[in-house]
Amino acid sequence: MRISVVGAGYVGLVTGACLAKLGNEVTLIDIDEKRVEEVNNKISPICEEGLGELLNSAHIEASSNFQKITDSEVIFICVGTPCADGEFILLEQVEKASKEVGQVLRAKRGYCVVCVKSTVVPGATEEIIIPALEESGRKAGKDFGICMSPEFLREGRAVYDFMNPARIIVGEYDGRSGSILLKLYRSFNAPILRTNLKTAEMIKLASNTFLAAKISLINEIGNICKHLGIDVYEVAEGMGLDERIGSKFLNAGVGFGGSCLPKDLMMLIGSAKKVGYAPQILEQVLNLNEAQALRLVELLRKNLPLKGAAIGVLGLAFKPGTDDIRESRAIKIVEALLQEGAAVKAYDPIAVENFKKLFPQIEYGTKEEVLNSDAVLIITEWDEFNELNYKGKIVIDGRRIPRAREARIYEGICW
Numbered sequence: 159m160r161i162s163v164v165g166a167g168y169v170g171l172v173t174g175a176c177l178a179k180l181g182n183e184v185t186l187i188d189i190d191e192k193r194v195e196e197v198n199n200k201i202s203p204i205c206e207e208g209l210g211e212l213l214n215s216a217h218i219e220a221s222s223n224f225q226k227i228t229d230s231e232v233i234f235i236c237v238g239t240p241c242a243d244g245e246f247i248l249l250e251q252v253e254k255a256s257k258e259v260g261q262v263l264r265a266k267r268g269y270c271v272v273c274v275k276s277t278v279v280p281g282a283t284e285e286i287i288i289p290a291l292e293e294s295g296r297k298a299g300k301d302f303g304i305c306m307s308p309e310f311l312r313e314g315r316a317v318y319d320f321m322n323p324a325r326i327i328v329g330e331y332d333g334r335s336g337s338i339l340l341k342l343y344r345s346f347n348a349p350i351l352r353t354n355l356k357t358a359e360m361i362k363l364a365s366n367t368f369l370a371a372k373i374s375l376i377n378e379i380g381n382i383c384k385h386l387g388i389d390v391y392e393v394a395e396g397m398g399l400d401e402r403i404g405s406k407f408l409n410a411g412v413g414f415g416g417s418c419l420p421k422d423l424m425m426l427i428g429s430a431k432k433v434g435y436a437p438q439i440l441e442q443v444l445n446l447n448e449a450q451a452l453r454l455v456e457l458l459r460k461n462l463p464l465k466g467a468a469i470g471v472l473g474l475a476f477k478p479g480t481d482d483i484r485e486s487r488a489i490k491i492v493e494a495l496l497q498e499g500a501a502v503k504a505y506d507p508i509a510v511e512n513f514k515k516l517f518p519q520i521e522y523g524t525k526e527e528v529l530n531s532d533a534v535l536i537i538t539e540w541d542e543f544n545e546l547n548y549k550g551k552i553v554i555d556g557r558r559i560p561r562a563r564e565a566r567i568y569e570g571i572c573w
């Protein structure tokens with residue numbers, strides 16, 4: 159099929175590259191000229207396993223000109239939905255992109271499907287995206303079809319997740335568009351659920367919210383276990399044997415970050431409040447996560463006075479396998495350390511350049527140099543941190559690195 163993807167971010171790049179690999183003709187549209195050039199030169203603009211090879215081998219063209227997509231049969235909208243001031247979710251990019259796509263539809267003969275993949279609040283496709291598309295004078299469900307099909311891609315594993323989906327959710331405005339989309343996904347062996355648009359939007363937010371809640375819950379249980387002298391990892395192992403609970407996402411630690419879990423929680427909280435419902439569990443999941451990061455600093459303070467101390471930080475990415483620092487727990491922790499008057503030296507195998515943009519004032523060094531600080535905090539569970547020699551050090555561990563236990567003074571956040 160002839161496919162176009164608007165927005166060459168994580169979701170757009172992976173969607174475009176994977177669909178091209180599956181034999182479709184793909185055009186990627188992005189307003190960022192540098193990104194367009196990189197894709198056309200077969201360079202992956204993001205650090206994502208397998209994406210570079212896909213861009214190299216599959217036929218994919220990038221452009222900043224919407225006219226390039228006039229003959230597409232399916233147009234995916236994958237632009238970002240950023241968070242402003244930690245509160246508002248901006249749908250401006252989605253609205254703008256929809257208007258541009260609308261202009262393309264105006265000139266288009268025949269039916270095509272617009273499919274929203276950006277994560278949006280429930281109701282946004284109907285209330286914001288369809289009206290923006292219809293400014294073209296074309297009617298949804300008649301002149302063009304519209305679907306909302308959320309992505310469940312983990313950063314660092316996004317190509318694998320796209321090619322091996324656990325489920326396919328197709329929210330459809332009109333049945334015809336849902337059926338066309340499913341033709342595109344026919345090679346996948348995954349359960350399919352067809353819903354209306356709002357339900358698909360909610361499935362995405364509810365899934366990420368559930369994962370976030372699972373993490374905050376095990377972190378809280380971990381905090382209690384630490385007081386009671388019980389190993390929360392053994393507790394989690396026992397809990398996970400119950401199929402209803404499952405063993406995944408039960409790693410207690412310093413909390414969740416990334417561009418999705420915190421933002422999706424906020425989106426759902428915002429949606430609830432808008433209709434006059436005050437969510438209780440959801441607010442607490444977020445509050446607990448914020449407190450958990452500061453808990454690591456509190457534990458450190460118990461072991462040494464922070465003013466004037468040299469504190470090493472191991473791990474800046476929000477999780478291993480990525481250079482992404484969005485909502486990384488390291489941000490909150492470094493802020494708190496600086497406020498307390500500590501001198502910070504940090505290391506991460508790939509996220510240093512991104513972190514420097516936020517914190518140019520701190521020092522960066524090799525992991526051995528960072529280890530030579532008065533005390534060390536572990537914030538991301540990179541495998542290489544298990545190869546360091548912690549003997550003689552003070553270590554406060556937010557991610558359960560086995561070898562760190564050899565430190566002179568060792569304390570785990572929940573153990």
Ligand code: UGA
Pocket residue numbers: 309310311312313314366369373406407408409410411412413414415416417418419476477
């Ligand atoms: C998440 C979801 O897992 C994907 O299914 C979803 O598609 C994606 O968001 C999205 O909405 O696009 P991602 O943000 O890449 O994926 O990260 P996760 O692997 O879910 O990890 C999120 C955070 O939770 C990380 O900071 C990680 O360290 C933390 N975490 C995870 C824990 O603290 N404990 C755990 O047991 C698991």
